[in-house]
Amino acid sequence: MDQYKKSPISRPPTLREIVTDLVFRYTCLAFAWLTIAVMCYIVFEITWKAGPAIQEYGFGFLTSQTWDPNTKEFGILPEIWGTLYSSTLALLIGSLFGVSVAVFLSEGYLGNFVFQVLKLFGVQFHRFWGKMPAAAETALKNLVELLAAIPSVVYGLWGIFVVIPLMRDSCNWLYENMGWFPLFGTRFEGTGMLPASFVLAIMILPTISAISRDALVAVPPKLREASYGLGATRWETILSVILPTASGGIFGGVVLAFGRALGETMALAMLVGNVNTIKVSLFSPANTLAALLANNFQEAGSDEMKVGVLMYAGLVLMAITLGVNVIGALILQRATAGLKGLN
Amino acid sequence: MKNTLFKLGTYVALAAVIVATTGCGSGSGTKLQGAGASFPAPLYTSWFKEFSKSHKGVQIDYQSVGSGTGVSSVIDGTVDFGASDAAMKEDEMAKVERGVQLLPMTAGAIVLAYNLDGVDQLKLSREAYVDIFLGKIEKWNDPKIAATNEGVNLPDLDINVVVRSDSSGTTYVFTQHLSTISKEFAESPGTNKAPNWPVGTKSKGNEGVTTSLAQNPGSIGYVEFGYAMKAKLAMVTLENKSGEFIKPSIASAQAALAGVEMPADLIAWLPDPEGKESYPIVTYTWIIAYKKYESEEKLKVFKELIQYCLTEGQKSSESLGYIPLPETVVEKVSAALDNITVGK
Numbered sequence: 001m002d003q004y005k006k007s008p009i010s011r012p013p014t015l016r017e018i019v020t021d022l023v024f025r026y027t028c029l030a031f032a033w034l035t036i037a038v039m040c041y042i043v044f045e046i047t048w049k050a051g052p053a054i055q056e057y058g059f060g061f062l063t064s065q066t067w068d069p070n071t072k073e074f075g076i077l078p079e080i081w082g083t084l085y086s087s088t089l090a091l092l093i094g095s096l097f098g099v100s101v102a103v104f105l106s107e108g109y110l111g112n113f114v115f116q117v118l119k120l121f122g123v124q125f126h127r128f129w130g131k132m133p134a135a136a137e138t139a140l141k142n143l144v145e146l147l148a149a150i151p152s153v154v155y156g157l158w159g160i161f162v163v164i165p166l167m168r169d170s171c172n173w174l175y176e177n178m179g180w181f182p183l184f185g186t187r188f189e190g191t192g193m194l195p196a197s198f199v200l201a202i203m204i205l206p207t208i209s210a211i212s213r214d215a216l217v218a219v220p221p222k223l224r225e226a227s228y229g230l231g232a233t234r235w236e237t238i239l240s241v242i243l244p245t246a247s248g249g250i251f252g253g254v255v256l257a258f259g260r261a262l263g264e265t266m267a268l269a270m271l272v273g274n275v276n277t278i279k280v281s282l283f284s285p286a287n288t289l290a291a292l293l294a295n296n297f298q299e300a301g302s303d304e305m306k307v308g309v310l311m312y313a314g315l316v317l318m319a320i321t322l323g324v325n326v327i328g329a330l331i332l333q334r335a336t337a338g339l340k341g342l343n
Numbered sequence: 344m345k346n347t348l349f350k351l352g353t354y355v356a357l358a359a360v361i362v363a364t365t366g367c368g369s370g371s372g373t374k375l376q377g378a379g380a381s382f383p384a385p386l387y388t389s390w391f392k393e394f395s396k397s398h399k400g401v402q403i404d405y406q407s408v409g410s411g412t413g414v415s416s417v418i419d420g421t422v423d424f425g426a427s428d429a430a431m432k433e434d435e436m437a438k439v440e441r442g443v444q445l446l447p448m449t450a451g452a453i454v455l456a457y458n459l460d461g462v463d464q465l466k467l468s469r470e471a472y473v474d475i476f477l478g479k480i481e482k483w484n485d486p487k488i489a490a491t492n493e494g495v496n497l498p499d500l501d502i503n504v505v506v507r508s509d510s511s512g513t514t515y516v517f518t519q520h521l522s523t524i525s526k527e528f529a530e531s532p533g534t535n536k537a538p539n540w541p542v543g544t545k546s547k548g549n550e551g552v553t554t555s556l557a558q559n560p561g562s563i564g565y566v567e568f569g570y571a572m573k574a575k576l577a578m579v580t581l582e583n584k585s586g587e588f589i590k591p592s593i594a595s596a597q598a599a600l601a602g603v604e605m606p607a608d609l610i611a612w613l614p615d616p617e618g619k620e621s622y623p624i625v626t627y628t629w630i631i632a633y634k635k636y637e638s639e640e641k642l643k644v645f646k647e648l649i650q651y652c653l654t655e656g657q658k659s660s661e662s663l664g665y666i667p668l669p670e671t672v673v674e675k676v677s678a679a680l681d682n683i684t685v686g687k
Contacts, residue, residue, distance in 0.1 A: 192544075
């Protein structure tokens with residue numbers, strides 16, 4: 001019995017342990033609640049400040065197309081359209097590239113390539129070079145994720161100085177030869193929807209590729225083996241077994257990326273042209289809610305109504321983002337419901 | 344042992360960070376914080392740099408955030424001085440308890456810069472450039488443009504108008520001029536720091552517009568003369584009040600300034616200057632000082648700074664594309680410094 005008490009494993013917790021345990025637990029709880037409280041406070045504050053504008057403009061704010069501080073006419077339909085359009089476009093381009101990169105990184109294509117190169121020199125199993133294939137994959141994965149660390153302004157400048165000049169000739173060729181097609185219906189003047197969406201696509205690519213890669217890696221090996229065992233080729237396995245299995249995770253990444261695309265500010269303010277028009281054409285300048293806020297907030301300062309109008313626009317942006325995330329979560333739930341029990 | 348060393352290292356690093364962050368705040372020097380117009384920003388930045396060099400321990404920080412923000416920062420009291428090329432309105436001045444003193448510091452011309460392959464000389468009549476900014480002229484080969492440009496091969500290309508996206512004094516001065524010469528413009532967009540433009544893509548700051556113009560063939564926009572000069576953009580020769588076509592230059596802008604008398608509050612406008620040699624779009628730009636400063640130290644440095652700008656500074660303005668103030672104006676501004684005192 002005496003021996004039992006002295007054992008380090010079964011001794012009762014000391015007072016110090018109990019206290020630190022409690023402190024830790026309540027600190028965590030407090031921070032969790034604080035996060036929720038801050039969130040609620042932000043929503044409350046924005047709604048409060050938006051109050052006068054909501055009363056003044058009501059629902060018409062969402063359907064009117066003029067933004068004129070002089071006559072105090074405010075409407076954000078073009079911005080809502082621009083926000084959704086640019087994000088959707090960016091998502092199309094971004095998920096195409098993002099999922100491809102994820103497949104490339106998770107299915108051993110790069111590793112195999114490096115292995116073959118090493119084999120040419122006959123050093124594929126050498127103790128220095130043997131780990132190269134795996135290292136190359138990790139390096140590329142980190143490199144893609146590093147895209148997320150580049151500041152938004154740098155993306156904007158890159159868009160202005162590199163992307164737009166690169167696009168100009170081919171876009172204007174499309175306009176001149178296929179101008180009848182609504183997507184190519186206007187001349188490409190520089191800033192506009194396409195360069196904005198393209199740069200946005202690159203900005204959300206790390207989110208999509210990182211999450212998709214994790215989802216692909218998590219697909220149980222037995223599925224792969226079973227598929228190969230049935231005689232499927234590598235591509236058949238990827239397309240009809242692995243991708244559908246990981247689709248839940250990939251979709252989750254896409255929804256997250258969409259959220260980021262909706263709220264992206266600086267790069268868009270620099271590239272989208274900031275013009276209140278609703279056009280289907282990819283080449284015409286447009287505007288987004290976040291860019292509108294970025295451009296007008298600085299000097300709204302002392303004017304209560306102007307702040308109110310901008311807060312109202314911010315509220316709409318929040319509602320859109322929330323809506324997208326809720327819909328995404330619902331679809332995700334339904335999509336993954338059938339896959340339970342696989343793991 | 345290793346652990347102790349690591350801990351020690353952390354403490355040293357932490358201490359270094361604390362010293363570094365508090366060090367700049369409580370340093371021996373005086374710091375003046377200014378913000379506002381992007382129009383004179385290149386000039387101010389060079390002045391302030393030179394001034395800091397010759398005055399040890401004095402740091403002057405200027406942020407080129409646009410006249411609108413310049414004025415609102417003065418009202419909010421977040422800066423030591425503001426800058427604006429739309430001056431300040433009566434009701435804005437009334438909001439500042441400490442009172443404000445506007446000091447014209449320099450003057451500049453607003454030019455129409457453009458980017459059009461193969462066209463290095465472009466003349467625009469008053470009607471033509473108003474119509475471009477009203478969206479009524481959409482093509483470069485429009486007859487109204489062609490009329491004043493005989494022998495120039497104008498392409499059949501859409502005009503891409505570039506305007507400012509932020510609240511801007513440059514815009515204010517430019518729209519003031521357009522409103523003066525065109526009734527239609529006065530009615531619809533009107534004189535404003537951020538008007539509702541009927542056409543155009545928008546870029547932020549003089550810097551942004553300059554970049555947009557340089558990057559996009561077929562575009563035209565308004566920027567401060569110095570910015571256009573530095574970016575080597577082609578500038579339009581504009582028709583003035585007397586019907587002459589005037590090239591933007593320091594001399595033609597000086598000619599415009601010569602005809603204006605500076606009033607007692609130092610706010611003078613030249614919406615459409617008289618004179619055969621005058622360039623049509625010229626403006627003074629102001630530094631906004633408080634009438635009362637809490638710290639004697641700050642006030643002393645501020646007055647020294649302004650004196651420096653009015654004397655030594657004026658000499659370097661031409662090389663950066665700004666117009667030196669006329670002698671009479673320098674005297675008036677210098678005298679106005681006496682209105683600024685210590686107090687609450």
